Amino acid sequence: MLEIKQRKNYRPQLRFAPKENWMNDPNGMVFYRGKYHLFFQHNPDSTVWGPMHWGHAVSEDMVHWEERAIALFPDELGMIFSGSIVVDWHDTTGFFNGGHGLVAIFTHHLDREQQPPEQYQSLAYSLDEGETWIKYEQNPVLISEEKIDFRDPKVFWYEETNKWVMILATGQTVMMYSSKDLKDWRFESEFGEGVGYQEAVWECPDLFELPIDGTTDKKWLMIVSVGDNDKLDVGSKTQYFIGDFDGRVFSPIDTNVRWLDHGRDNYAGVSFSDIPEEDGRRIYLGWMSNWRYANVVPTGGWRSQMTLPRVLSLTHKGDSLIAKQEPVSELSPYVTDQLVMTTRDLTDVVTVPTFKEAMQIDLELQLDAADQVVITLQSQEDDQLTLTLDAHDRILILDRSKAGQIDFSPLFKEVQTAPINTGHVQLSIVLDRSSIELFVDGGTSALTSLVYPLERFSDLMVTSVNQRSSLVSGKVMRLSKG
Structure with a gap:
């Protein structure tokens, strides 16, 4: 059942x-x-x-x-x-x-x-x-x-x-x-x-x-x-x-x-x-x-x-x-609620609740050239979907290997990467029940991935590995068709 x-x-x-x-x-x-x-x-x-x-x-x-x-x-x-x-x-x-x-x-x-x-x-x-x-x-x-x-x-x-x-x-x-x-x-x-x-x-x-x-x-x-x-x-x-x-x-x-x-x-x-x-x-x-x-x-x-x-x-x-x-802009009317994240240095882990179902997460980050910022979506069943922004290698790494069901294909657990800039980075993440679409710096880089968590993601965590980067702004928005 x-x-x-x-x-x-x-x-x-x-x-x-x-x-x-x-x-x-x-x-x-x-x-x-x-x-x-x-x-x-x-x-x-x-x-x-x-x-x-x-x-x-x-x-x-x-x-x-x-x-x-x-x-x-x-x-x-x-x-x-x-x-x-x-x-x-x-x-x-x-x-x-x-x-x-x-x-x-x-x-x-x-x-x-x-x-x-x-x-x-x-x-x-x-x-x-x-x-x-x-x-x-x-x-x-x-x-x-x-x-x-x-x-x-x-x-x-x-x-x-x-x-x-x-x-x-x-x-x-x-x-x-x-x-x-x-x-x-x-x-x-x-x-x-x-x-x-x-x-x-x-x-x-x-x-x-x-x-x-x-x-x-x-x-x-x-x-x-x-x-x-x-x-x-x-x-x-x-x-x-x-x-x-x-x-x-x-x-x-x-x-x-x-x-x-x-x-x-x-x-x-x-x-x-x-x-x-x-x-x-x-x-x-x-x-x-x-x-x-x-x-x-x-x-x-x-x-x-x-x-x-x-x-x-x-x-x-x-x-x-x-x-x-x-x-498309037609998505905007479906924003029914939002949480605002304030500007802060990433000297410790920033944790905010999510809306579990469909949502959009917009983040602006100031990424130090020698740092990594790790963004984790986690469920109460310990499913983890991880995004790592690596300033040194100028890549974003998506890891879905711990994000629920993956055993149906060897390829599904392998990481995915997309190019990013150092310095100021804009990231828009649109999640649904079994997918994530990432748009970096206004859509100059995109990454689309399926994901099958056992439970909905309930928490968003943002952390800086070397504690040199900062969160400029952030929003977590519920997307609902009512």
Whole structure:
């Protein structure tokens, strides 16, 4: 009975999770007629990966989600793998009788006996705001004779050429295609040969333009997830590239490996399509898990949750241009109570009670160059989740090895690290029943991690190893949907 209760209580309060059974990649995220639509890879018959469908949920604020009926089912062309949804405002497809509506572009995946699987791109459209879907009778619309990995289309309208652009994962590269009507596609270019991280298959690409430091200057950000493999000892992760795009070719400013999130549990993330221009945000959502242990996490009758929605932008850090990410402002109305921590030198342990369920902890620290600050979340069952800010090595270390259930995977107990600055450090921690998302210095560094404590964390402790650092300010805020 206790085990069942605990597993039930791992269900997040603020992040989306399916009512039951399996979920992985977010798909088809789009804003249409006042609602955010989240589709997702879903096996409705089991808590482990299996025949892929598209699940569907809607929200008005990206916090309260209502799960809807399954949107897309497997058929004779195969399972329904990842893809995207656009609003066809000008009826370029002819599906909407001169009006507008939602079009899904997705990968059909067909397993074959004694042969590699086939992957090709197909269409479906909705005449009722995403509630039901009609598959295009002439599917598939894009086939590759050469690529085995040929999947996860992300499509957007490129105004300068009056064409749709598709970016598609193809092994360790991505391919660009263009179309006037979403049906007939022309190959434009290929990106990725010998750049970035190359030791595993690329998946779930995205490409969009972002402002730099809030100015009118802009660059394009390409996100590419990297699948699990033996050479990447942390399992599946997500890399990104910054560059320019002319509607045909993406040109990176460099070919370095940049990780979007330094934690174990943020994968396959993509951004919402058709956020209104007056809003202006690029909002991203990731799958909060890792292929190394996604099928065995101890959540009972449901598996997986999404990250918080995050606003992406670009900023300068020293001489480098990097991606920045912060939780959406829609989270703010859910702050229902808070505890304020006063300024003090960390000459002894600072201990404050927490709110046990979902909460946000904001800390400002003055970190001495030769010091370590240790932040511990502890439960009454002695579960301990520890964050260490190491000024000498300029890293943040997350240790979940003593934070409850960890025995389902050897990787789960290993520490995770993220880069930090010395001196003045800002840290925002958003906790839910089975997750922690860290945003360092305004989101210039992020770390996302699952955690399965046996009891809720009841105390927050902050201490300085060498007693040379100080707490500038701190707040512990309850987050509740009521």
